[in-house]
Amino acid sequence: xxxxxxxxxxxxxxxxxxxxxxxxxxxxxxxxxxxxxxxxxxxxxxxxxxxxxxxxxxxxxxxxxxxxxxxxxxxxxxxxxxxxxxxxxxxxxxxxxxxxxxxxxxxxxxxxxxxxxxxxxxxxxxxxxxxxxxxxxxxxxxxxxxxxxxxxxxxxxxxxxxxxxxxxxxxxxxxxxxxxxxxxxxxxxxxxxxxxxxxxxxxxxxxxxxxxxxxxxxxxxxxxxxxxxxxxxxxxxxxxxxxxxxxxxxxxxxxxxxxxxxxxxxxxxxxxxxxxxxxxxxxxxxxxxxxxxxxx
Numbered sequence: 001x002x003x004x005x006x007x008x009x010x011x012x013x014x015x016x017x018x019x020x021x022x023x024x025x026x027x028x029x030x031x032x033x034x035x036x037x038x039x040x041x042x043x044x045x046x047x048x049x050x051x052x053x054x055x056x057x058x059x060x061x062x063x064x065x066x067x068x069x070x071x072x073x074x075x076x077x078x079x080x081x082x083x084x085x086x087x088x089x090x091x092x093x094x095x096x097x098x099x100x101x102x103x104x105x106x107x108x109x110x111x112x113x114x115x116x117x118x119x120x121x122x123x124x125x126x127x128x129x130x131x132x133x134x135x136x137x138x139x140x141x142x143x144x145x146x147x148x149x150x151x152x153x154x155x156x157x158x159x160x161x162x163x164x165x166x167x168x169x170x171x172x173x174x175x176x177x178x179x180x181x182x183x184x185x186x187x188x189x190x191x192x193x194x195x196x197x198x199x200x201x202x203x204x205x206x207x208x209x210x211x212x213x214x215x216x217x218x219x220x221x222x223x224x225x226x227x228x229x230x231x232x233x234x235x236x237x238x239x240x241x242x243x244x245x246x247x248x249x250x251x252x253x254x255x256x257x258x259x260x261x262x263x264x265x266x267x268x269x270x271x272x273x274x275x276x277x278x279x280x281x282x283x284x285x286x287x288x289x290x291x292x293x294x295x296x
Contacts, residue, residue: 017129020131024131038064040112078200081273112252113130118255181245186253205289251272
């Protein structure tokens with residue numbers, strides 16, 4: 001596995017990271033297309049596999065957040081990045097290679113699909129898109145459903161890691177107060193302020209972060225328009241000359257913020273995969289409370 005950083009473009013110029021249900025329907029059956037179902041529920045991990053077994057997009061294979069798109073929880077947080085060699089092996093066994101156009105979907109076009117999209121890009125796959133509105137939008141367009149597991153021939157998924165897409169805990173800690181880095185907290189305002197913390201050891205946020213809740217990026221039928229996202233997140237006011245780093249609770253929903261900002265015309269936002277679930281378990285790291293630098 002080649003783990004050297006690549007300077008290649010992360011996406012084809014002018015191609016949206018989203019694909020609509022109608023376009024996907026037109027392309028079903030193309031030999032170059034691979035579809036990945038990543039439906040999941042954090043509170044009920046068995047739901048995703050059950051939904052896939054009950055019916056999925058024809059040709060779609062299934063990847064599980066806990067088993068495939070993350071490592072076991074521990075010191076690096078609740079959803080650390082997976083072993084990339086192992087994920088590449090699974091992708092190859094499912095018949096997904098670097099020469100395929102890949103579409104990933106979850107139930108409604110939110111964070112699970114964004115995690116898969118981000119991971120494949122991190123592994124060097126440039127032609128991967130998220131189904132806008134997810135499986136719900138696909139059904140609304142009258143898309144056919146099957147229970148058949150597709151017999152795609154196995155292939156090899158080559159990995160070329162884009163290390164520039166991530167920052168780790170040590171870098172975040174060393175750059176606190178650095179005017180060249182701005183942290184974007186994708187969690188709800190209540191968790192950002194520290195009013196509540198249902199999952200992690202401490203409440204609050206990383207000092208210096210601003211709050212850009214990921215959940216606001218999706219409307220009833222899919223992702224908001226680029227113009228709506230730019231207004232929502234104040235994209236014009238975000239510093240173009242700083243490293244923008246997204247984090248959340250465990251590094252999953254932050255990928256949705258990265259996706260939304262790319263749709264809004266702001267590519268290149270980095271991800272802190274360990275996120276608050278890693279930061280908050282350390283007693284030697286500072287915690288901020290309240291509305292610090294928050295943007296609505």
